[in-house]
Amino acid sequence: MEMKDALKPEESGRGGVSRFAVSMAVLLALLAWGLVLNVNTGSVDIPAGHIFAMVWEGLRCKVLDLFTGCYGQELSAVITASPESRIIFSIRMPRMLLAAILGGALALSGFLLQTFFRNPIAGPFVLGISSGAKMVVGITTILLAPRLGAIGSGVMILSAFAGSLLIVSAVLLFSQRVRNMSMLLVIGIMVGYICSAVTDFCITFASESDIISLTSWSMGSFSGANWGNVATAGWLCLTGAVLSWLLSKPIAAYALGEGYAQSLGINVKLFRAALILLSSLLSACVTAYAGPISFVGIAVPHITRTMLKTSRPVLVIPATYLCGAVFCIFCDLIARTAFSPTEMAIGTVTSAFGAPVVIYMMLKRQKQRQ
Amino acid sequence: MIYFHTKDLAVGYDGRALIHDINIQVERGEILTLIGPNGSGKSTILKSITRQLAKICGQVYIGRQEIGAWRARELAKQVAVVLTDRIHPELMTCEEVVAMGRYPYTNALGRLTARDRAAVAEAMERVHALDLARRDFATLSDGQRQRIMLARAICQEPEVLILDEPTAYLDIRHKIELLDILREMAHEKGITVIMSLHEIDLATKISDRLLCVKGDTIEAFGPPEDILAEGVIDRLYGIEHGSYDLLFGSVELAAPQGEPQVFVVGGGGLGIGCYRALQKRQIPFAAGILFDNDVDCPVARALSGHVITAPAFEPMGEEHFQQAAALLARCGCVVDAGTPIGAFNRMNGRLLALAEERRIPVRRGWKALESEPGGVARQTA
Secondary structure, eight states: OHHHHTTOTTTTTHHHHHHHHHHHHHHHHHHHHHHHHHHHOSSSOOOHHHHHHHHHHHHHHHHHHHHHSOOHHHHHHHHTSSHHHHIIIIIIHHHHHHHHHHHHHHHHHHHHHHHHHTOTTOOTTTTTHHHHHHHHHHHHHHHHHHHHSSOOHHHHHHHHHHHHHHHHHHHHHHHHHOOOHHHHHHHHHHHHHHHHHHHHHHHHTSOHHHHHHHHHHHTOOOTTOOHHHHHHHHHHHHHHHHHHHHTHHHHHHHTTOHHHHHHTTOOHHHHHHHHHHHHHHHHHHHHHHHOOOOSHHHHHHHHHHHHHTOOOHHHHHHHHHHHHHHHHHHHHHHHHHTTTTSOOOHHHHHHHHHHHHHHHHHHHHHHHHO | OEEEEEEEEEEEETTEEEEEEEOOEEETTOEEEEEOOTTSSHHHHHHHHTTSSOOSEEEEEETTEEGGGSOHHHHHHHEEEEOSOOOOOSSOBHHHHHHGGGTTTSOTTOOOOHHHHHHHHHHHHHTTOGGGTTSBGGGOOHHHHHHHHHHHHHTTOOSEEEEESTTTTOOHHHHHHHHHHHHHHHHHHOOEEEEEOSOHHHHHHHOSEEEEEETTEEEEEEOHHHHOOTTHHHHHTTOOSSEEETTTTEEEOOOOOSSOOEEEEOOTTSHHHHHHHHHHTTOOEEEEEEETTOTHHHHHHHHOSEEEEEOTTSOOOHHHHHHHHHHHHHOSEEEEOOOOOOSTTHHHHHHHHHHHHTTOOEEEHHHHHHHSTTHHHHHHO
16 A cells, blocks of 8 residues: 555654754764864964864873873873963863853753743743843852852852752743743743842942952853863763753653643653753753853754754754754854954854744744644 | 443542542443533543542542552553643654654653554554645644544553543544544454543444533433433533434424414424424424324424324324314414325314415415515514
């Protein structure tokens, strides 16, 4: 039978997979290109060949050091060999790696929230989660800094995580009363404003030095990244990403609604809690290191789905992460170099590219409904 | 052998029982249908037996095991559902939606094996939806969606299939198709089907057992032939104006009130058109003389309080003629439905002759009523 042939196992679903392979290849190529561009461009011009030699040497030493433990000195020699190598190893490389790791995390966090709310324009920034994280980080910085001295990244992450969870629970509380999704988004935006107001209030009474660091941080930027940040963020975000990927099966079933998900044997309460914790962890990580960054969480999952032409989470989750990394690396490149030596806030660039995507998406949905 | 049964089940929300003492017994491969008015708790019962809603008290057994004792994944292999929730998955093909039914069988990442794919294809074939496999689910019509959701439930390979108003939103053709598929599943595969329906006529025809749910109690439970006596449906749904005929599954709207103004001489099904035409204009009428097994009889009785009937299989008697003549004398108009006059219904011929004699206007068929709207009323006023 002709129709039955259409469902042969080797045929079925293969279109999605090969499309996935091509998309991943394109994204990986873009990522590599973005990394190279990032290392290459900046206020100090360094010849490309020189850079590759240095990076290669550094990588070689690092890997050898990891296995033998006695290449540490050579590694630091490579890093401190020249001013150029110091720029590359201490500024540009950690920054671009952090941008890639956090960009992916932000996109994935958006994807998880969209799954949770079953709404394509949910995202950490729109729902006020980023602002909540920022508020708690701000309060911690101002209240605790005088007592503790410097604030470590661990404390930053914890307070950002606490802030995210606080806002998520507030939004969830409202979502039980408000069934209408657009109303929920309005509430999220309002909650975001309240958090900003609280943050601003704290800043008013903060000391001069706190204000400067807090303001520059809250503008959102990948500058000031160091290798310690990269390692911590890398571990946290990749763990979050792997855990999310392991949830792909229930995520796919959840697209059919809670009733069907439950009837398939999913513990819906547990699953929803896992979604919220993971997305909060990911967006908290981003907020702690780079401040609130807008629109990546909405735009990137949408771009990814359009590219893959499927919403199978097994494929969409890794692709979203990669796509988010590429998106943020290029946005950071633009932020860094467009008006060099003046640096723009990363949020400015992501909004400029992300918001039009969101508008386009809304219009397209509107058209589909008619 | 009883396969699915409940024992003193009480269901409701927030710990408060809405309906209690629900005792159902269904054998393997039988179809149980829940009927009852809107908001009577059909969905609440269905949600409770699928564990979507915590039951208040009592037990629900599938086979010998209480449903609370099943692990979620094992229960999912036993029970599949088709809900009233309208789903809006994005960028999912019908095949992918159906394949979700394999969830309890696939590995941690939901990878479909050859066996799973065969089950998906078989389920789609069963609902005649193989040609939709590659279509985006969002582009389907209501009828197609419902078939896909049914295929999804079928490929879950359940022992019990639970459907909440599966025929809602469907046109009559798709309703029949869907119920046909369910009957096939029940009879051929021995799947026990439990569903709620709004169409009482379809429910009586497809079900092995009916459960009449009315507010806080179960009105009746059993085979449709046993429990559906005259007037049960009117009581169950609280129909005060209008009526429901079980035999034909037809609905009659509210009968016109007042003294009869028109006498309809009918029989053999020809009267029905006239009665309904008069009902539409809300003109009270009398009908006669009808054999009590005539198809006109139930409709006439539903729409008029003045129906003269005679026993079937024997000629109408003088007393029937006298009763009818008395009624006819009070009417300002007679309608001859066009029923042929033979030896047994000779009295109807006499009635028409009597009308001529008394110079009461006689109209032929309901079309004559139709062509002069209000004409009858004017003459009788």
